[in-house]
Amino acid sequence: MTLDPDLRAAVEAFAALPTVLVATDFDGALAPLVLDPMDSRPVEGGMPALTALAALPGTTVALVSGRAVGPLRQLSGAQKPILLLGSHGAEDSRRPDGLALSDEQRTLLQRLQDDLAALVEQHPGVRIEDKPAGRVVHTRGLDPGASSAALEAALALGARHTDLAVTPGKEVVELAVAHVGKGVALMALAQELGVDAVFYSGDDVTDEQGFEALADDQDGERAARRLTVRVGPGATTAQHRVADEPALVEVFRTMVAARRGAQAGGATVD
Incomplete structure (x- = not known):
């Protein structure tokens, strides 16, 4: 697979920087979208390429996902030193205590659980994914009319509970009692690490928030x-833009080769 020449040149320039954060979404970027979220698996070659990057000096690799950290680790097979930012940044694999919710947030989560049980009864075929800080309404596999009606009902439910963070996506609506956002999480991690630059890839609305946050970084050089x-x-x-998940794997493979070459030759880009 051949990368677009402009993208290849950008990858090679990025790979020559002394310290970088390489972050990516999981579903729809590293792993194809599937009917059952627990059937998701990374496309061939993706995790080996990221593991190779994470082993290089000055390179931090992170999976940034709407999934909770536990399922994200299970499905991706990611091992340290790869970082996992789950629940749109509300969870961090480096935090042993996981996600701490207040009593008010736990009460709201229980009310949400009850409301979603009624939603499932009214919209057969809808699936609910449990997360530490919320629930996700999935409609993938339903016919368009049924899917649209169920998603509208989920959005209406979110509007009734004004303390919920509501995040729509591709045939999903996430309703969370605690929400950070991928853009905020990416910028916080970049600032903490003090890296020269950040790579981010993704396919959905929440990933656009990440792209925008990186473009608006107060560190102009970064x-x-x-x-x-x-x-x-x-x-x-x-x-x-790349067409699909295998094309993104080619980006990571190109980055591995370019970074190894740059580090072996002692080259950097200002």
Whole structure:
């Protein structure tokens, strides 16, 4: 598979920087979207490429997902030192205590659980994914009319509970009692690490928040060095686009080779 020449040049320039954060969404970017979220698996070659990147000096690799950290670790097979930011950044695999909810948030989560039970009765075929800080309404596999009605009902439920963070996506609506956002999480991690630049790839609405946050980075030099890639179709603010998950794997493989070469030769880009 051949990368677009402009993307290849951007990857090679990024790979030559001294310290970088390489982050990616999981579903729809590293793993194809599937009917049952627990059947999701990373496309061939994706995790080996990320593992190879994580082993290189000055390179931090992170999976940034709407999934909870536990299922994300299970399905991706990611091992340390790869970081996992789950629940849209509300969970961090480096935190042994996981996600701490207040009594008010736990009460709201129980009310949400009861309301969603009624929603499932009214919209057969809808699936509910449990997360530590919320629930996700999945309609993938339903006919378009049924899917649209169920998603509208989920959005209406979110509107009734004003303390919920409501995040729509591809045939999903997430309702969370605690929400950080991928953009905020990416910027916090970049700031903490003090990296020269950040790479981020993804395919959905929440990933667009990540692309926008990196473009708006208050560190102007880091913003100028960012590398953002949209996976698949759809309007985007990302700098580049690849067709699908295997094409993203080729980006990671190119980055591994370029970074190894740059480090062996002692080259860096200002």
